[in-house]
Amino acid sequence: MDISFLKKLGLKTNNHGTSTGLESTTSGKYLTSYSPVDGALIGKVSKTSRAEYDHVIDQAQAAFQNWRMVPAPKRGEIVRQYGEALRKHKDALGSLVSYEMGKSLQEGFGEVQEMIDICDFAVGLSRQLYGLTIPSERPRHRMFEQWHPLGIVGVISAFNFPVAVWSWNAMLAMVCGDVVVWKASEKSPLCSVACVNIFRDVLRANDVPEGVVSIINGDYRVGEFMTKDKRVALVSATGSTRMGKVVAATVAERLGRSLLELGGNNAIIITPNADMKLVLTGAVFGAVGTCGQRCTSTRRLIIHEDIYELVKKNLVSAYQQLRIGNPLDENMHVGPLIDQDAVKMYQDAIAAAKAEGAHFAVEGGVLEGKGYESGCYVKPCIAEAENTFAIVQHETFAPILYLIKYKTIAEAIALQNGVPQGLSSAIMTNNMREAEAFLSPEGSDCGIANVNIGTSGAEIGGAFGGEKETGGGRESGSDAWKVYMRRQTNTINYSVDLPLAQGIKFDF
Numbered sequence: 001m002d003i004s005f006l007k008k009l010g011l012k013t014n015n016h017g018t019s020t021g022l023e024s025t026t027s028g029k030y031l032t033s034y035s036p037v038d039g040a041l042i043g044k045v046s047k048t049s050r051a052e053y054d055h056v057i058d059q060a061q062a063a064f065q066n067w068r069m070v071p072a073p074k075r076g077e078i079v080r081q082y083g084e085a086l087r088k089h090k091d092a093l094g095s096l097v098s099y100e101m102g103k104s105l106q107e108g109f110g111e112v113q114e115m116i117d118i119c120d121f122a123v124g125l126s127r128q129l130y131g132l133t134i135p136s137e138r139p140r141h142r143m144f145e146q147w148h149p150l151g152i153v154g155v156i157s158a159f160n161f162p163v164a165v166w167s168w169n170a171m172l173a174m175v176c177g178d179v180v181v182w183k184a185s186e187k188s189p190l191c192s193v194a195c196v197n198i199f200r201d202v203l204r205a206n207d208v209p210e211g212v213v214s215i216i217n218g219d220y221r222v223g224e225f226m227t228k229d230k231r232v233a234l235v236s237a238t239g240s241t242r243m244g245k246v247v248a249a250t251v252a253e254r255l256g257r258s259l260l261e262l263g264g265n266n267a268i269i270i271t272p273n274a275d276m277k278l279v280l281t282g283a284v285f286g287a288v289g290t291c292g293q294r295c296t297s298t299r300r301l302i303i304h305e306d307i308y309e310l311v312k313k314n315l316v317s318a319y320q321q322l323r324i325g326n327p328l329d330e331n332m333h334v335g336p337l338i339d340q341d342a343v344k345m346y347q348d349a350i351a352a353a354k355a356e357g358a359h360f361a362v363e364g365g366v367l368e369g370k371g372y373e374s375g376c377y378v379k380p381c382i383a384e385a386e387n388t389f390a391i392v393q394h395e396t397f398a399p400i401l402y403l404i405k406y407k408t409i410a411e412a413i414a415l416q417n418g419v420p421q422g423l424s425s426a427i428m429t430n431n432m433r434e435a436e437a438f439l440s441p442e443g444s445d446c447g448i449a450n451v452n453i454g455t456s457g458a459e460i461g462g463a464f465g466g467e468k469e470t471g472g473g474r475e476s477g478s479d480a481w482k483v484y485m486r487r488q489t490n491t492i493n494y495s496v497d498l499p500l501a502q503g504i505k506f507d508f
Contacts, residue, residue: 003042003099005092009194011043031189031217036102036336037326039374045189048216053225056214060152060179061231063211068149068177075175076126081202082171083119086112089198093163095328100188101162102336102376103290104327115167117460118476122171125481129176140495147485149177150257151233154226156247158239159338160293160397162188163195165261168460168476169236174212176484181232182215183223187338192217230254234484237261241395241421241469248471259483260471261464263395264423266446266455267300269412269438272307274428275452279311282428282454283401284318288334288380289456292399293342296424296448296456300392300402302412308405312361315382319362322380325371336376337398346378346398352391353400358383364400387415395421409434417445423466424448424455447474
């Protein structure tokens with residue numbers, strides 16, 4: 001397979017596929033990246049030792065002293081240049097995302113486009129970090145609020161979006177005046193090295209200290225360096241609910257800040273008033289896109305009993321047409337799962353669903369033979385189930401779709417909300433009352449609620465995140481920037497007296 005895109009991204013490889021990454025290594029230990037596409041060794045990235053971690057944090061602290069005083073629009077200019085660099089490297093970086101993670105090539109390109117889009121958003125934001133002017137009850141006093149940088153922002157990202165989610169955090173944090181230390185997933189380490197390689201070229205060209213953007217490599221233990229470190233003002237963590245609970249507790253113990261974007265168990269409600277063409281596209285892409293490994297992947301279809309059989313028939317027909325194979329081949333719909341552990345999780349979930357009484361309208365299984373040598377290719381499957389099944393209540397990062405019946409719209413919304421997670425949700429209907437009920441305070445309890453589009457896919461202009469066990473954090477658009485800054489309320493007295501608030505008298 002042609003992997004010349006590695007050299008275009010500045011990844012130093014030899015015949016053994018070794019890349020030491022950006023930092024010198026004293027640990028002598030490496031993360032090994034194998035592609036789920038063909039099982040080949042892509043590269044090795046040096047693990048960060050404790051001494052190296054402390055060195056990275058020292059550099060970041062030193063860089064922050066200067067970076068926070070750079071005017072925000074000037075910081076935005078650095079981010080703008082990074083966006084331009086990403087445009088030049090879009091094909092190569094998108095190909096690496098597809099090859100190292102396993103998502104389709106179009107999704108790989110789309111993920112890099114998300115990076116470019118958030119750079120554009122952040123550039124505009126750099127001139128809009130607005131505070132408020134607040135009326136004072138005291139004469140000749142001016143009260144206002146302003147926002148200041150936090151300091152070091154630690155970003156822990158997951159393998160399924162190995163570049164985009166970091167950029168959501170990093171681009172906003174940097175225009176806010178923070179510096180960023182990135183702990184990427186150990187399952188996709190080369191993507192992080194490539195992203196920071198590109199960024200450091202921009203920093204050097206502008207005489208900006210490299211400590212503004214850093215990476216650390218390793219497993220959860222390296223992540224613990226950050227979560228326990230009082231020098232890291234904010235930890236933004238994307239991953240499983242289990243991981244998020246550990247991060248939240250650890251950071252809270254030192255009274256630090258955390259931003260959590262965790263698991264989803266997303267449903268589409270399909271009403272008798274739905275446009276079936278929209279239903280099919282939204283449901284199938286939501287369920288099988290990225291091989292079901294998005295936090296916004298569609299896990300459940302809640303279907304009105306009058307159209308249940310029709311929807312099931314259409315879905316079964318669509319699944320029979322899915323092309324599963326090398327994601328760098330743009331004719332393929334579905335690529336592999338990330339690794340063998342994910343395959344086992346997929347198989348265990350199918351077994352659990354059958355044990356609870358689920359009936360499979362489309363059977364699953366692991367694909368074998370030519371083109372599937374990595375052992376990571378599986379069949380997207382469809383199961384008829386109950387919302388109360390333990391396995392349905394659990395998020396499985398794999399292309400397993402559960403079909404559930406409902407009678408009334410109130411019942412459908414209750415089923416949608418009846419899981420521990422609260423990330424993304426959708427309703428397919430042309431009935432205004434149904435749509436408005438779904439979006440009302442008694443409707444979806446998720447952070448994202450859509451009408452006539454699926455659960456998967458989000459534009460950077462809106463704040464991204466969810467409620468309940470999804471963690472409550474918000475990233476990307478809207479006013480998500482505020483989490484990366486500290487609010488300060490200021491009062492200036494320009495009178496010759498010192499009146500006290502609330503009319504308090506203190507004479508002596």
